[in-house]
Amino acid sequence: MTRPVLAAVDASVRSRAAAHWAAQEAARRGAPLRLLHAWPYLGRKVNDLVKMDELETGAQTMMGDIAQELAAAYPGVAVSSELVPDSAIDGLTAAAEQGQLLVIGTRGLGGFRGLLVGSVSLGVAGRSKTPVVLVREGGPAAVSAEPEVTVGFDAMEPSDAVMEFAFEEAQLRGARVRVVHGWELPPTYGYAGWIPVESERQELGALAVGMVADAVAPWREKYPRTLVLEDVRTGGGAAALVEASAQSDLVVVGRRTRTLNIGPKLGSVAHAVIHHAQAPVAVVPHD
Missing domain, CATH: 3.40.50.12370 (Rossmann fold)
Structure with a gap:
């Protein structure tokens, strides 16, 4: 069974850019694409004021929208999604071992005046046993x-x-x-x-x-x-x-x-x- 290309997603523009890059990579490799969304409170009750089931439903909806967009753009790629109930760095680092590589979006403009890379991107890239590709905001x-x-x-x-x-x-x-x-x-x-x-x-x-x-x-x-x-x-x-x-x-x-x-x-x-x-x-x- 061919291991998937993995893409970390959320509701940001940089996340969608990374997801599209990952879909193109999956197409080149003849591999499926799996979307990952990590959040430590998924499946847990924090307090009576926070309705975790609604937040989880929202996360599922967000991932479903991205999956639908990618499936339409890259019809030859099988797209699935997975919620990871853990912190972003720990959850994505662990999940990366399931795939050929993990793609994460970053923000910034590039050049020596500064591509501002978030702590999650750096943390995962510094710990993952699987290759990690960082795609900057604005697309490939x-x-x-x-x-x-x-x-x-x-x-x-x-x-x-x-x-x-x-x-x-x-x-x-x-x-x-x-x-x-x-x-x-x-x-x-x-x-x-x-x-x-x-x-x-x-x-x-x-x-x-x-x-x-x-x-x-x-x-x-x-x-x-x-x-x-x-x-x-x-x-x-x-x-x-x-x-x-x-x-x-x-x-x-x-x-x-x-x-x-x-x-x-x-x-x-x-x-x-x-x-x-x-x-x-x-x-x-x-x-």
Whole structure:
């Protein structure tokens, strides 16, 4: 049985944008779509003044309206819905394990002046064992003339899970893959105000290009029909990915699944890209 694509929904505009993105993704994957609405008070009695059955009926009606809208727009996709009686972060994180990926809407305008991402989106993306796609308010990014999936690549610690997700997405879309690696001069190069000569900068840049080429070679071989662009830039990974997102249909970043004392969290690059990218962002957990 094919696992569903999941979409978190509520009554917001950003939620509907995410639901439509998820429906398109389900159509590409030949998978069903399941709508999720999480709220901790579903099925519980709070007090005599609050009629929980009416609130639950309202939630069901809201989900039914969205499901009907999606079924009409994407007739080949089987749409179902599920109420999750738990807090948004805990409920959606747990429910995500049932699906191929979870899609959540975010609000904001993109760019470095700020995509304001809510705590629920960040919380789920930082904890989910399943890939989470964050779609910004206003709908999916406009499809470029040549479809492109951008993936953040760490040449020092490459992740097969992140690359696999990016290449599979590109194959589903008939898109090319842009492998972005941002590098910076070692901190010691600025010690005591010393600045390396241009020849050393070029040597370090060539080294970064070579490392990326060697690491990407097996993926070129595995996906011979997919055009791969190796994009090595100075200035760090986050800035490079945000800049590249302007011409991308999807940006893919990784998140390590190891936990810290304060619990799972997003790395600095993933956090920055989620906040500032101009395209939907897929956060892929990996070891």
